[in-house]
Structure formats: C-alpha cells, structure tokens
Amino acid sequence: MAFLEVKNLHVEIEGKKILDGLTLSVDKGQVAAIMGPNGSGKSTLAYVLAGKSEYNVTEGDVMFNGQSILEMAPDERAAKGVFLAFQYPVEVPGVATMTFLRTALNAQRKTRGESELSTPEFMKLVRDTAGHLGISQEMLRRAVNVGFSGGEKKRNEILQMAVLQPKLAVLDETDSGLDIDALKTVADGVNRMRSPDRSMVVITHYQRLLNYIVPDVVHVLAKGRVVKSGGKELALELEAKGYAQFQGEAA
C-alpha cells in the first residue's frame, strides 16, 4: 500500500468547494511533485494534510502509513511524521528560534514515547544543519521568523524539517520569492533529506524548482483534482505548453 493515500477528497472552506474528489498516492521514498495553476487547490491540499482546522473535509479520507489522519490534531500528525514547509512562514514574536526548535522536537519525541535529546546532542544537530543552510547563530537566537527576509524564512522552514526528520514532508511553494542562489541552498537542503524512508510532496507552480529537486513523479492538479500524472518530463511539457490545456478538462 502507498505510504500516503489521498482518497476522493472533497474539501470546502467557508462553504466554497476547493478540492473536488482528489485522489493521489505517494510511495515510501518517493518525491512527488504537484503542479497546477493558481486556485487549483495546491495549498489547500498542503493545509489539509497538516490539519488546519478551517478546512472542512466533506468526503473522502487521507491515509498515512496505514492510518487515517483526518481526525488527528496537527500536533499528533507531526508526531506521526507529517511536516509542512509553509509557503508563508509565520512570524512568532517573543519565541526564540532555538527554543521553538527544541520545544517542537521534544514534544514530538515525548508523544512518540522517546526520551528528550540532551542539550549537547540538540545543539550539535542544530548547528550542523544550520551551517549547511547558511543560518547564523544570531538568527537562531532571534524570535522565529521575526525580521527574517523571505529567503531566510524559507531556509528556516528547511532547518525545522531537518531537525524534526519527518517521514512525509510537504513543501508548499518553497520556491516562491527565492532568487536563484537561495533556491539552490534550499534545494540542496531538501535533497540532503531524500531517503528511502521519507516521502516528499513538492508543491510548485513553476518547473524551475524541479530542476533542483528532481521528482520521481509529477501530478497535475486542476480544479481540485488530479488531472494528469507522469514522469519528470511532464513538468517540462507544462513549462512549454502552460496549464491552459487542463483548465477546461475538469470542469
């Protein structure tokens, strides 16, 4: 069975239907790209996987690692290994990045019945990862994302992912707002985490990111459902022809 199985998912927000029978499966170790035009439901899918409460699931199910996760609170899903890298990471005034990382990691470990990481172990883990991503000690002392540039916020998302070591990483338009150097740094951070035990869902509007994070499969989303699936070459085809060919199909 697939590691992530989205079955006939129907989702509304404030009475407006966004996902309309979305079906998708991602195997263990697979990197799946989700591409689609604006308003196709890409970010909604990301939020529903992470458990944002404003979204109302009216039909269908989401199975992760053999279990339905729709009834689980966001923190329970995180402890099971679900991670969402936000398109727009939130600023958290008054909470130092280091404190945040540590609280999150220990909370997850506690939920899983594991012991807390010792201070030296934790410091080493964060320092090594932060170094790869070009995140300074000074940034780690600052409040989460407060005063960070767009690129710094995205790198901070990848840092959190690397520290938390999820089983399923959902990257929501991680490329948006990044210049080419920042994009490479972020993509390197993601690629270092590719593993046969970890699945990734890479959501993007543009093919550009997929030059750096090369997907195993590409799914095209339009009007709230998957309308086409294929290999990585599908992304290039979309780049050349645009999304117009799918706009009418699902209507």
Added chain:
Amino acid sequence: MNAEVRAIKTPAEQALNAAYAGARAKLPGKGAIADLRDAAFQRFDAAGLPHRRIEDWKYTDLRALMREAKSLAEPAKAKGKVPALPGLTTDRIAVVNGRYEQAWSNFKPGSGVELGDVFAFAADQKSYRLGEAPGRDDIAVALNTAFMTGGVALRVAKDVKVEKPIEIAHVFADGAAAAMYPRSVVVLEPGARLTIIESFNGPADVDYQVNSALELVIGEGAHVDHVTIGNDGSAALRISTLGLKVGAKAVYNGFTYTAGGAVVRNQVFARFDGEGTQASIGGATLLKGHQHVDNTLVINHAAGGCTSRERFRTVLDGESHGIFQGKIIVEPHAQKTDAKMASHALLLSDEAEAVNKPELEIFADDVQCGHGATAGALDSALKFYLMSRGISEHEAEALLIQAFVGEAIEEIAHEGIREALLNAAAKWLATRGQ
C-alpha cells in the same frame, strides 16, 4: 427635576465616616498632618466613593465594588515573614498592616541612604512637604491621606548610587479582614540612583483592603528603576497610587506586575517638571477567574523636551476584567515632547473583558505623540504553525502567552527582578487548566 440630588451614603461611605470620626484623635501626626487629614477627609466626604459616572473611575466603580469599608487594621501581633519572589533577594523594608515594622525588615540604612518613619520625615522636612506629589485631587488619595497609619520615608543623598534593590514590602498579616492605609515617600536627591521594588502580599481568601500611596520625588539627573509586584490574596481589594514628581534630565523606569487580588487599581500620576527627562512606564497583568484590575496613568509633560513611553500588556482568562486608562497631557510650553503609549490585551476566554482607553491632551504644537491599543485572542495562524511542528495546543498557547507577557517583562533593566517575574508568569501559566 433640576435640583441637585445628594446621593444617599452607601454603607461603605457611612462606615468610613464613622471610622474617621472614631480614629481621628488617635491617628499619628499632629498639627499640619492632622490638618492635612481633615482637609483630605472633607474632600472625600463631599465627593463620596468614586463611581461609574466619574470619568476617571468609569470602569472601576468603587461605589459598587467596595460594598463595605473594613475597620482599620491593628498593628501585627506577632513577627512573621514577608513572602518573597523565588530567586530574588532585596534589602527589605516591611510595612505590615500599614505600619513600618523594623523587626520584619532586613534593610540597614547606610552611607547616603536615610530611612525613617513617614510622619517623622513629614515633621522635619523643609524641602519637600508630604502630599505635594501629583494626584492629590484623586479621591482614593484623599482617603489614604485621611487614614494613613504609617509607612516609611527613604532618602538617597546627592550622587549616591544604591547597588542592591530596596524593597518596600507591603504585607497584610491578619486572619480577619481589615483595611490598611500605608503612605511612603522616597526622595532621590540630584544625581542619585536607586532600584526600588514595592510588593503587595496578603493571605488568600481574606477580603482585606489596601489603599496605599507612594510619593516618589526624583531630583535632577537622578535615575530610578521602580518595579511594583502585586501578589495580593485572592479576595483582596487594593488601590495603589504612585505620585511621581520628576526633575530635569532624570530617568524613571517603572513597571507594574499584577497577578493577585480580586479588585486592584494601580494609578500613576506623573509630572515632569524639568527638561530632558526620560520616562518609561510599563506593565504586565495576568488575570483569571473574576479578577478586576485597572491600570490608570496620568502623565503630565509640564516641561518640554521630555520623552515618555507607556507599554502595558494584559492577559485575561476566565471572566476577568482588565482596564487600561492612559492620559498624556502636554502643557502649552512643553515643546519637543515625545510621548508614546501602547496597550495590548490578550483575551483567552469569551467571557473576559478588556478596556483600553488612551487619551492625549496636547496643548503644544511641536510634539510627537501617539498611542496604540489592541485587544484580541491568540492568533490561530500562530497556533497552527506551532502545532504543525508537534507542539500540543496547550503548550502552544502557553508559549504564545509567555511570549506576549515576556515582551513586556523583558524591559525591566534589573536582571534578577526580570528573571523572577518571567518565572512568576511561567508559574501563572502552568496553573492554567490543561
């Protein structure tokens, strides 16, 4: 219909009248002090307890909140201990049941720091007369002046810098409810420096009453860090007034932490008399249950070129009420005034109520003044972000509340006090329902 209606006196007002008639001859201080008391009591008697139709007391209707006036507290019978915040050591001056108690204190006056009874100070003082500080028209201050039973006078001599914080610890130490009226004066001569703490403590479930007043006189170029810690018992009613008279080029950093008490009003009346003074007045208030806490400020820029910053944060749980009233007055000649005020309330329950009332009265034309106020619940987007990382809802809320309050407490300069209050706030959070 147009005839002036004299309201019938409430039981509390009647009790205060009877108490004053009975105590007048026995209260300490003769001559000028006795005259001061009589004049103050007449002011109270004419006005009665302040109520909701008096603008300054609109949100803290004392006539309704103070159903009865407790009898005057007797001196403490046995020596006891002053409750202290964990991790904070101070040179302590204990004011127990409204009277200075040397036996409860560990402060030893040293070179350049004088300590005495407030009435002895008032009797031989030439340069400062008791009751001169701003706020004397306030009715709560009038009641304090009428009934003041004791307190201390502290004087820091010119250019003397006091290293260790001095604490005036107000304690109510009786099993049965009574009222205490402490009055203290702290004078900093020019160039002096002091960190002063005022703390308020008393037993839980005893509905004791406190009406305290502190006159703080800051000389030219002097520097005061002042922290008030309100940890009253759960049934206490307390009104505390700070009358602040600040000279030129002085620095005043005040901070008020309130977590205890059933009904509390902290009022600050400040006046900047000389140019180039910098004042920062902040506060953190943590409320739950049916607590009612009011922070009221009147900041008078009577001289130009002064900077004032007011920053208050209130967390409200349960069915609590939190009030912030801040008035900045800029007098006509007080040009180049720079005054900013902000009050933020965080509502943790649907039944809690926050009132923010900032006011600016500006009579000068070359000034920078502003205010901001917010009231709202915890940001659900922030909560979701934290929870999506595996942090439980309860812990995410605690982290966000701690951050909200922490940003206010972080402004306290003294590290020991800052840490002690951050810990006190964390402890308060830990007692929130799971």
